[in-house]
Amino acid sequence: MNSRENQLKAFDRLLTIMDELREQCPWDKKQTMETLRHLTIEETYELGDAILDQDLEEVKKELGDVLLHIVFYSKIGSETKDFDIADVCNSICDKLIHRHPHIYSDVKVENEADVKRNWENLKLKEGKKSVLEGVPKSLPALVKANRIQDKVAGVGFDWEEPQQVWLKVEEELQEFQDEVKAKNQEAMESEFGDVLFSMINYARFLKINPENALERTNKKFINRFQYLEEKAKSLNKNLKDMTLAEMDVFWEEAKRLPKQ
Incomplete structure (x- = not known):
């Protein structure tokens, strides 16, 4: 693995490239936070796909795409003199130190549940009126439900x-x-x-994790159905003309295939 020195050099290289692209590339020059938003969401889902597929080479690439977006937003923030990448890094560092008093102070914890409970209580002390304020409104409903339950459990409502x-x-x-x-x-x-x-x-x-579980089932269903389509095509048959019993034969075959 790379040394800390090489890691910092790589990050500096990315910042330099971002500066150059923002100054010289017609597409990059036009982008705003609003135009990047939907692309960031898409990149995050692609990262999620790679993680579920356990494709670490793809995870590495998708993490790079997500990191690029973080640097891009920070570059735009620096142009308006609102914040830059150092402010972003220092902000999360300060938050992590403040919300981990069991590491950086004298608070004692027994387990993960204590850590989560302290985290939510600290957020309330920071001025949040509800532990649910941090749940994004635009989250998909299934993910949102899971986050809601996780957060209220963090303060003992469980x-x-x-x-x-x-x-x-x-x-x-x-x-x-x-x-x-x-x-x-x-x-x-x-x-x-x-x-x-x-x-x-x-x-x-x-x-x-219900989102992961459902997505694995989605992938499993897609693989099995596409196997069914391929088998029907090999027999010069149209799925619409096949009976459920005929299709079920191939479906059961698909279930016996590796990783299906």
């Missing part, structure tokens, strides 16, 4: 045992089924949301 959460899941499932039988569309949607919220909570107790 179940004690996984079995209690599972009982809540069963309760919500029953309420959902009751509305399905009643054919009340609005109530069905509300109760279905409660089912999802309780399942996400149960996943948290089992230390399962």
